[in-house]
Amino acid sequence: MLVELIKKGVKLGLDKVRRLMKKLGLVAKRPRQQVYPRGGKSSILASNHLNRQFNPATINRYWSGDITYIRTRQGRLYLAVIMDLCSRRIIVWAFSDKPNINFTVKALNMAIQRRKGESPTLFHCDQGIQYRSEQFQQILAFYQITLA
The missing domain is CATH 3.30.420.10 (Ribonuclease H-like superfamily/Ribonuclease H)
Incomplete structure (x- = not known):
C-alpha cells in the first residue's frame, strides 16, 4: 500500500499507512510463501548411492x-x-x-x-x-x- 501511495505522490510513512489501514479496516493481501516438502519418500527411479556423503576423493567421478x-x-x-x-x-x-x-x-x-x-x-x-x-x-x- 505504501509503495502505491508513494507512486501517486502521497508522502506518508509506514506507521501512518498502517494506522490508516487499521482505522479503515483494510488488510494487506500478501503472497503465500513457497512451502517445500521435507523428508519425503525416496525416489523410485534411483537409489541413494551417496547417502549424503558429498565429499568423494576422486575428481570427475x-x-x-x-x-x-x-x-x-x-x-x-x-x-x-x-x-x-x-x-x-x-x-x-x-x-x-x-x-x-x-x-x-x-x-x-x-x-x-x-x-x-x-x-x-x-x-x-x-x-x-x-x-x-x-x-x-x-x-x-x-x-x-x-x-x-
Missing part, C-alpha cells in the same frame, strides 16, 4: 546437478548447473526461459564435452521431472552414468 530460477523483469530465467562433487567446481551451466528437459540435456552434453568425453560414474540430482525424462535417461545410459 561424481557430478551433481540442480535447477533454480532467477526472477527478472521479463519473467523467470531458469538455470541448470552441473558441479564436480570432489573439486566443488561448476563444470557447466545453462539458461532457459522454460524449465524444460532440453536445457538439462544440453547442460549434461556440454559438461561431458568440456571434460573431453570423460563422463562421471555417478550423477546426483533431486530427480525432478527434467532428470527423470526419457531423453535424459538415454544420455545417462549412453555414457554409462548411474543416476543417484
Whole structure:
C-alpha cells in the first residue's frame, strides 16, 4: 500500500499507512510463501548411492546437478548447473526461459564435452521431472552414468 501511495505522490510513512489501514479496516493481501516438502519418500527411479556423503576423493567421478530460477523483469530465467562433487567446481551451466528437459540435456552434453568425453560414474540430482525424462535417461545410459 505504501509503495502505491508513494507512486501517486502521497508522502506518508509506514506507521501512518498502517494506522490508516487499521482505522479503515483494510488488510494487506500478501503472497503465500513457497512451502517445500521435507523428508519425503525416496525416489523410485534411483537409489541413494551417496547417502549424503558429498565429499568423494576422486575428481570427475561424481557430478551433481540442480535447477533454480532467477526472477527478472521479463519473467523467470531458469538455470541448470552441473558441479564436480570432489573439486566443488561448476563444470557447466545453462539458461532457459522454460524449465524444460532440453536445457538439462544440453547442460549434461556440454559438461561431458568440456571434460573431453570423460563422463562421471555417478550423477546426483533431486530427480525432478527434467532428470527423470526419457531423453535424459538415454544420455545417462549412453555414457554409462548411474543416476543417484
